[in-house]
Amino acid sequence: MDFLKTLNPNQIRATEASEGRVRVVAGAGSGKTRVLAHRFAFLVNDLGIAPGNILCLTFTNKAAQEMKHRISSMVDRGAVNDFICTIHSFCVKFLRREIYRIGYPKNFSILDEEDAKTLAKQAMNEFGVDRKKLTAERFLTKVAMLKGYDIDAYIQRHLLPASSSDCPDAQVRYLRLQLKQYALDYDDLIYFTIYILNHFPDARSYWTDKLNYIMVDEAQDCSADDWHLLKILAEGHGNLFVVGDPDQAIYEWRGANPRMFVDFKAATDVILDRNYRSTPDILDVANSIIAHNRNRVPKDLYTARLNERRVIYRHHKSEREEAETIAATIAEGIRNGAKANSFAVLFRSSFISRTIEQALLKQKLPYAVWGGVRFFERREIKDVVSYLKLIASDNDDVAFSRIINLPARKFGAASMKELSLIAEEREAPLFTTLRSLIVEGHRRFDRPAMRQFVELIEQGRRLAASIPVSELTDRILVDSRLADLYRMDEKEERLENVNELINAMKEFERVQRDDGDMTLDGYLQEIALYTNPDAATDADRVKLMTIHQSKGLEFDTVFVTGLTEGIFPNHRSIRERRQDGEEEERRLMYVAVTRAINMLYLSEAEGYLNDSGAMKYPSRFLVEVPDGLLEVQGDPDPVLFEGTRRLVAGLNAELGEGSEEVWAPGTRVTHRVFGEGEIVRFDPQAQSYRVRFVGGERDLLPRVLTRKP
Ligand code: ATP
Ligand code: MG
Numbered sequence: 001m002d003f004l005k006t007l008n009p010n011q012i013r014a015t016e017a018s019e020g021r022v023r024v025v026a027g028a029g030s031g032k033t034r035v036l037a038h039r040f041a042f043l044v045n046d047l048g049i050a051p052g053n054i055l056c057l058t059f060t061n062k063a064a065q066e067m068k069h070r071i072s073s074m075v076d077r078g079a080v081n082d083f084i085c086t087i088h089s090f091c092v093k094f095l096r097r098e099i100y101r102i103g104y105p106k107n108f109s110i111l112d113e114e115d116a117k118t119l120a121k122q123a124m125n126e127f128g129v130d131r132k133k134l135t136a137e138r139f140l141t142k143v144a145m146l147k148g149y150d151i152d153a154y155i156q157r158h159l160l161p162a163s164s165s166d167c168p169d170a171q172v173r174y175l176r177l178q179l180k181q182y183a184l185d186y187d188d189l190i191y192f193t194i195y196i197l198n199h200f201p202d203a204r205s206y207w208t209d210k211l212n213y214i215m216v217d218e219a220q221d222c223s224a225d226d227w228h229l230l231k232i233l234a235e236g237h238g239n240l241f242v243v244g245d246p247d248q249a250i251y252e253w254r255g256a257n258p259r260m261f262v263d264f265k266a267a268t269d270v271i272l273d274r275n276y277r278s279t280p281d282i283l284d285v286a287n288s289i290i291a292h293n294r295n296r297v298p299k300d301l302y303t304a305r306l307n308e309r310r311v312i313y314r315h316h317k318s319e320r321e322e323a324e325t326i327a328a329t330i331a332e333g334i335r336n337g338a339k340a341n342s343f344a345v346l347f348r349s350s351f352i353s354r355t356i357e358q359a360l361l362k363q364k365l366p367y368a369v370w371g372g373v374r375f376f377e378r379r380e381i382k383d384v385v386s387y388l389k390l391i392a393s394d395n396d397d398v399a400f401s402r403i404i405n406l407p408a409r410k411f412g413a414a415s416m417k418e419l420s421l422i423a424e425e426r427e428a429p430l431f432t433t434l435r436s437l438i439v440e441g442h443r444r445f446d447r448p449a450m451r452q453f454v455e456l457i458e459q460g461r462r463l464a465a466s467i468p469v470s471e472l473t474d475r476i477l478v479d480s481r482l483a484d485l486y487r488m489d490e491k492e493e494r495l496e497n498v499n500e501l502i503n504a505m506k507e508f509e510r511v512q513r514d515d516g517d518m519t520l521d522g523y524l525q526e527i528a529l530y531t532n533p534d535a536a537t538d539a540d541r542v543k544l545m546t547i548h549q550s551k552g553l554e555f556d557t558v559f560v561t562g563l564t565e566g567i568f569p570n571h572r573s574i575r576e577r578r579q580d581g582e583e584e585e586r587r588l589m590y591v592a593v594t595r596a597i598n599m600l601y602l603s604e605a606e607g608y609l610n611d612s613g614a615m616k617y618p619s620r621f622l623v624e625v626p627d628g629l630l631e632v633q634g635d636p637d638p639v640l641f642e643g644t645r646r647l648v649a650g651l652n653a654e655l656g657e658g659s660e661e662v663w664a665p666g667t668r669v670t671h672r673v674f675g676e677g678e679i680v681r682f683d684p685q686a687q688s689y690r691v692r693f694v695g696g697e698r699d700l701l702p703r704v705l706t707r708k709p
Contacts (some may be wrong), residue, residue, distance in 0.1 A: 023266035028594035029277030041074035110528035205594035315634035323359035342556035348568035449520030558596035
């Protein structure tokens with residue numbers, strides 16, 4: 001096939017190895033993602049496989065869009081976008097077809113973090129849990145533990161419509177509330193999918209038969225649950241193709257398990273070692289930093305490209321100077337003909353974006369923040385979406401509570417309490433309860449404002465069947481007077497955000513028109529998976545983002561900012577996870593540096609740290625680059641690097657001491673998933689602790705435990 005001419009021999013081997021278990025292990029910019037796209041086209045064009053029989057998993061929604069785009073230019077048949085998606089969106093597609101089997105409606109809802117917190121607070125209030133002692137976040141971690149222990153048991157006991165209705169504590173109450181509105185959180189999407197596959201053989205054979213080929217990008221960041229699901233899905237045809245780079249594993253803190261990718265037993269193993277993305281100097285900087293990780297299989301990347309300009313390290317007297325220098329460099333580049341979107345500014349923590357944003361605004365440079373305040377978590381967006389959610393489903397009590405008094409309809413806490421009680425008695429959702437009470441002429445609820453509200457939602461339902469979501473939203477904004485409210489608030493930003501939402505809906509409608517699924521339900525399930533407005537993707541703007549967000553992407557010019565010891569590497573991560581924490585920080589640095597195609601700027605500034613007030617010193621990662629590789633600007637005082645060395649040595653000594661001592665039985669410790677527990681004993685042979693948690697005992701390595709002060 002012609003399109004294979006643009007690949008090197010190893011890439012072609014990976015592309016054409018269609019059968020069995022295949023793995024590609026390769027460094028950044030070596031064409032892993034490119035191979036994935038070509039392989040999809042090869043399967044369709046050369047082997048005649050229908051796109052609907054191929055599952056192609058990417059790590060983010062954005063990456064999925066990009067992948068669809070690349071692939072559709074290479075294949076000639078039909079819609080290709082059925083199953084090019086993230087693992088969570090795959091589960092949503094799966095569940096829309098299969099969830100009826102366990103008594104859930106097709107339009108089940110998806111809880112994001114804020115929805116979950118609202119439910120958690122309700123359950124905690126009902127059981128009189130002191131929220132000053134236990135935050136909603138901690139509460140949810142406990143619920144996650146409860147789920148993680150035994151997926152089958154918690155689904156059967158708590159989340160099936162037939163489960164018992166007794167409610168011993170707030171956590172179980174939370175699950176009941178979740179069930180009442182048929183809501184799934186992100187973990188549940190995977191758990192429910194696995195549950196159905198395990199309990200319904202005909203569903204299992206349908207899907208394992210349908211999915212002839214499964215491909216996974218960024219497999220180093222899959223969790224054990226993800227791998228479990230992949231294993232089941234691939235059991236029919238046995239064709240599982242995984243690509244990844246262990247040096248870019250950056251989600252261990254959130255449960256990813258890179259070991260499972262490293263240990264993956266493949267029939268065909270392909271290594272790619274030529275980097276097509278970056279100049280030799282950029283690559284040398286990346287290679288020299290990652291070489292400091294002890295826990296890795298050494299691999300080196302080479303490039304046939306030529307150096308154009310050197311990698312620059314800039315030291316600054318203040319954060320403001322750092323930000324202004326970046327903005328000035330970008331402005332100059334644009335004057336010389338570069339496009340704004342060829343520049344990306346990367347940082348370890350999102351708070352750093354503020355100074356950069358201000359500097360860019362001053363220079364009147366267009367920019368977009370990815371992963372700042374997440375678009376769909378902004379207040380006004382949640383308001384509007386709640387209207388849509390209630391229109392989509394009677395059961396959505398969270399949405400109802402959010403909008404019943406927005407704009408104000410004289411529906412305060414007392415009304416809410418009374419309505420909840422009645423709804424509870426009747427075992428009905430809040431909205432239908434309100435509707436019945438109006439019909440019954442209830443003194444409190446049968447009044448014009450309530451009637452109008454119910455009519456507004458009912459009218460929305462009639463409209464939803466005939467007009468697109470974007471138009472429906474427009475109507476609701478006007479009819480509910482929400483638009484007036486935002487206008488009166490004199491907060492331009494809110495209206496702009498709402499307009500951006502409508503924009504994003506139109507985008508959705510354009511994409512979905514071919515698939516024939518532009519229903520309100522389809523839209524709501526889609527956006528529940530978003531963390532950002534995807535509409536901003538193509539605009540010509542400077543891109544600001546955290547390094548986590550930049551994974552898999554490439555930009556002509558990259559600024560890695562805030563390279564201060566403590567911020568990057570982040571000392572909190574190192575304190576919590578010691579060497580593992582440090583190495584994950586270093587992999588983040590490797591990811592950041594390898595995003596650059598032609599030009600890379602590393603920068604940091606003098607001053608004091610926000611949290612501790614301690615003096616700032618340059619990051620150890622800057623020290624790890626061999627002399628002469630960086631062009632140094634801003635004349636940093638050598639004393640500063642002495643400070644870095646002292647700081648690193650001090651931290652190592654502090655953590656080193658703690659790790660040699662053996663904790664006595666009874667010592668209180670915490671674990672990120674299992675929560676708080678107590679040491680039972682130490683097993684010197686296995687070098688592990690037996691720890692007693694609320695849900696049972698576990699044998700765990702010291703590095704995953706933190707001693708409670
Ligand atoms: P990352 O690890 O950052 O995700 P990757 O291994 O997925 O990187 P790609 O994004 O697929 O790498 O490729 C990096 C760049 O190199 C892209 O611009 C891609 O088009 C280009 N490239 C890859 N292989 C070739 C090739 N054989 N010929 C020309 N360009 C290539
Ligand atoms: Mg990639």
